[in-house]
Amino acid sequence: MKKIPVYVISGFLGSGKTTVLLHMINHFKKENKQPGIILNELGDENVEKHLFSEEKMIELLNGCICCTIQGDLKGTLQSLKNEPIDVLLIEGTGVANPLEIRDILFDPHFIDTFELQSMISIVDASHYLEYQSFFASSKEIRALLKEQIEAASLLIINKIDLVSEKELKKVERKILLEMNRDIPMYQTTHGEIPLEILLEKRVHVVEVSEQDHHHHHHHHHIEAIKMKWAKPITRKQLEEKLKSLATKVIRAKGIVYLDTSNDLYEFQYAAKQLSVHKIKENESPKIILIGKDLSKEEIERLFQEEN
Numbered sequence: 001m002k003k004i005p006v007y008v009i010s011g012f013l014g015s016g017k018t019t020v021l022l023h024m025i026n027h028f029k030k031e032n033k034q035p036g037i038i039l040n041e042l043g044d045e046n047v048e049k050h051l052f053s054e055e056k057m058i059e060l061l062n063g064c065i066c067c068t069i070q071g072d073l074k075g076t077l078q079s080l081k082n083e084p085i086d087v088l089l090i091e092g093t094g095v096a097n098p099l100e101i102r103d104i105l106f107d108p109h110f111i112d113t114f115e116l117q118s119m120i121s122i123v124d125a126s127h128y129l130e131y132q133s134f135f136a137s138s139k140e141i142r143a144l145l146k147e148q149i150e151a152a153s154l155l156i157i158n159k160i161d162l163v164s165e166k167e168l169k170k171v172e173r174k175i176l177l178e179m180n181r182d183i184p185m186y187q188t189t190h191g192e193i194p195l196e197i198l199l200e201k202r203v204h205v206v207e208v209s210e211q212d213h214h215h216h217h218h219h220h221h222i223e224a225i226k227m228k229w230a231k232p233i234t235r236k237q238l239e240e241k242l243k244s245l246a247t248k249v250i251r252a253k254g255i256v257y258l259d260t261s262n263d264l265y266e267f268q269y270a271a272k273q274l275s276v277h278k279i280k281e282n283e284s285p286k287i288i289l290i291g292k293d294l295s296k297e298e299i300e301r302l303f304q305e306e307n
C-alpha cells in the first residue's frame with residue numbers, strides 16, 4: 001500500500017504558517033491531488049476556516065495537538081487512514097513543539113500508513129530578535145523558538161520585507177547559534193519558497209528487518225529506524241537494549257511479542273522509562289527508535305544479540 005506523504009508546518013504565532021500552507025494546497029490542487037489538512041488552534045474557533053472551505057480540512061481546537069489534545073490527533077490520523085487523500089498537511093499551533101507531532105507520526109499504528117516528508121518551521125524575521133530578547137520575551141517563548149528550530153528539517157525565514165539587511169544578518173546569526181546541526185535555511189516573503197525546495201523529502205526513516213544482514217548505503221540524519229520484529233523479547237532485554245542506546249535514542253515505541261507469550265504488547269520508552277501494555281488489535285510487530293544520527297548497523301547488531 002502506498003503511504004500518505006505528510007508535511008508538518010510549525011512556527012511561532014503569526015510567522016506565516018497558514019500562508020505557506022495555502023501555497024502548498026494551491027500546488028497540490030493544480031496537480032489534481034487531494035490534500036488532507038489538519039489545522040490546530042488553541043482557542044475554540046478557527047477564524048481562518050473560510051480559507052479552506054473547499055478542502056478536506058479537519059480542525060482540532062481547544063488545545064495543542066502536541067500535548068493536551070494529542071489523543072485528538074491520533075484519532076484523526078486513524079480516521080484519515082481510509083480517506084482518499086494524496087497528501088496530508090498538518091499545521092500546529094504557534095506554540096506547538098513539532099517533535100511531539102513527529103513522534104506521533106512515528107507511532108507503530110501510523111508509521112506504515114503515513115510517511116513524514118519534512119518538518120517545515122517558519123521564523124518571523126521581523127519579530128525574532130524581540131522574541132529572543134531577555135527583556136521583551138520570556139524563558140518559555142525562547143525555549144519554544146529553540147524547539148521549533150531544532151525540530152526543523154527545513155527552516156523558512158519569512159517576512160524579510162519587514163527588516164533591514166543588517167537586522168536580517170543578525171537574525172540569521174542568532175538562528176545559527178540555536179542550531180545543533182545543519183538545517184537548510186531559506187529566506188523569503190509571504191512564504192514563497194520554490195516548491196521543489198518546500199516539498200523535498202528531508203525526514204528519513206530507515207527500515208530494518210530481522211533477516212537483513214547485507215551491507216547498506218549510508219543516510220545522513222536518520223531520524224528514525226523501524227525494525228520489523230517478530231522475535232519474542234523479554235522486558236528486561238528490551239529495556240537494557242534501549243538504555244544502552246541512551247545517547248542516541250531519545251524515544252522508542254513499538255509492538256512486540258513479550259517473553260514467550262503469543263500476546264502482542266505495545267511499548268513506549270521516553271525519559272529512560274519503559275512502559276508496556278497488552279493490545280488486542282492484530283498489528284504487525286515492530287520496533288521504532290527515534291533519535292539523531294542513528295546508526296542502522298549498530299542498532300541491528302545490538303538487537304541481533306541474544307541478551
Ligand SMILES: Nc1nc2c(ncn2[C@@H]2O[C@H](COP(=O)(O)OP(=O)(O)OP(=O)(O)O)[C@@H](O)[C@H]2O)c(=O)[nH]1
Pocket residue numbers: 011012013014015016017018019020093094158159160161162188189190191
Ligand atoms: N509583510 C509580510 N506579511 C506577511 C508575510 N507572510 C505572511 N504575512 C502576513 O502575516 C499575517 C500572519 O500570517 P499567517 O500565515 O496567518 O501566519 P500564521 O503563522 O499562520 O499565524 P497564526 O495561525 O496566528 O499562528 C497574515 O496577515 C499574512 O498575510 C511576509 O512575508 N511579509
